[in-house]
Amino acid sequence: GQNIDQPTEMTATEGAIVQINCTYQTSGFNGLFWYQQHAGEAPTFLSYNVLDGLEEKGRFSSFLSRSKGYSYLLLKELQMKDSASYLCAVRDDDYKLSFGAGTTVTVRA
Amino acid sequence: EPEVTQTPSHQVTQMGQEVILRCVPISNHLYFYWYRQILGQKVEFLVSFYNNEISEKSEIFDDQFSVERPDGSNFTLKIRSTKLEDSAMYFCASSRFPGGAFFGQGTRLTVV
Numbered sequence: 185g186q187n188i189d190q191p192t193e194m195t196a197t198e199g200a201i202v203q204i205n206c207t208y209q210t211s212g213f214n215g216l217f218w219y220q221q222h223a224g225e226a227p228t229f230l231s232y233n234v235l236d237g238l239e240e241k242g243r244f245s246s247f248l249s250r251s252k253g254y255s256y257l258l259l260k261e262l263q264m265k266d267s268a269s270y271l272c273a274v275r276d277d278d279y280k281l282s283f284g285a286g287t288t289v290t291v292r293a
Numbered sequence: 294e295p296e297v298t299q300t301p302s303h304q305v306t307q308m309g310q311e312v313i314l315r316c317v318p319i320s321n322h323l324y325f326y327w328y329r330q331i332l333g334q335k336v337e338f339l340v341s342f343y344n345n346e347i348s349e350k351s352e353i354f355d356d357q358f359s360v361e362r363p364d365g366s367n368f369t370l371k372i373r374s375t376k377l378e379d380s381a382m383y384f385c386a387s388s389r390f391p392g393g394a395f396f397g398q399g400t401r402l403t404v405v
Contacts, residue, residue, distance in 0.1 A: 217393055226384055226396040227336060271336065278349045279391035280326075283336040 186210045188284035190272050195290045196262055204257045204270050204287045212277030218246050218257045219271040221286065227271055231257070259289070267291045295319045297397035299385050305403045306375055314370045314400045316385030325368045326386040326394055327360065329353070336384070342368065343391070375404045 187209040196202040208216070215234040219227035233239055233248035233255060245258040259266055269286040276282065298317045306312050318325050327339040340350040342360055359371045368387075372379055382401050386394035 215392060219396075226398050229393065229395060232393055273336075275392035278341075279324075280338045280341055280349050280351075281328075281336075281392065281394065282338065285335045 186274065186276070186282035188272055188274055188282060190284045190287045192285070193288045193290070195292060198262055198264060198291055198293050200262050202259045202262060202289060204259070204289070206255045206257070206272030206284060208253050208255070208272070208274050210274045210276055210282065213250065213274060214277055214279060215275040216248055216255050217273040217275065217281065219273060221269045221271055223269075262291045264291050264293065297385055297387055297395055299397035299400050301400060302398065303401045303403070305405060308377060308404055309374050312372050312375055312402065314383050314385075314402070316368045316370070316397055317366050318368055318385065318387030319395060320366070322387035322389050324388045324391050324394070325362070327370045328384045328386060328396070329381040330384065331381045339370075377404050380404045
């Protein structure tokens with residue numbers, strides 16, 4: 185089975201940095217994805233890690249440690265529009281995505 | 294920027310009725326997926342489709358569900374006899390490579 189854990193909620197101030205952790209225990213691993221989902225909307229792709237290390241993409245970075253079953257998404261210079269749910273998803277050996285329950289990030293002025 | 298499009302955006306149906314949810318994947322993508330998200334819950338995989346056949350399906354995707362690619366552009370999900378618990382947001386997704394996917398805006402299905 186797939187077990188993907190991430191915190192339920194996080195709150196941060198505009199301009200700050202927030203780190204969203206994700207731990208996983210899955211039957212097979214073929215990459216880890218982060219998606220952003222605003223309420224009532226579709227998930228939108230943010231980042232993808234398949235090898236250990238940090239992937240940077242503008243204000244967003246994602247890190248992966250396969251040996252620890254651990255990833256984080258780092259959001260820098262937070263903006264109000266970053267308030268959303270952030271979904272950690274693991275791709276298994278059959279290439280399907282299993283999603284965590286999501287972390288709701290609230291950015292305050 | 295190319296995108297996955299889904300119709301309708303919202304569908305209300307009576308329990309026991311058949312519904313067809315429609316999707317137009319991104320044109321050069323080869324892998325197609327349906328996911329669903331019950332309100333307040335996590336996104337769940339339903340089925341993946343490649344080379345005109347189902348490649349994987351979850352336990353949710355029982356005999357009441359079917360998928361079809363009737364022509365070169367559309368990808369449909371049919372629920373034969375809807376139940377109240379089928380009420381959810383249904384997302385179509387597509388990708389050039391297996392796994393990672395770009396999602397459509399979803400169809401909100403309400404079964405009454």
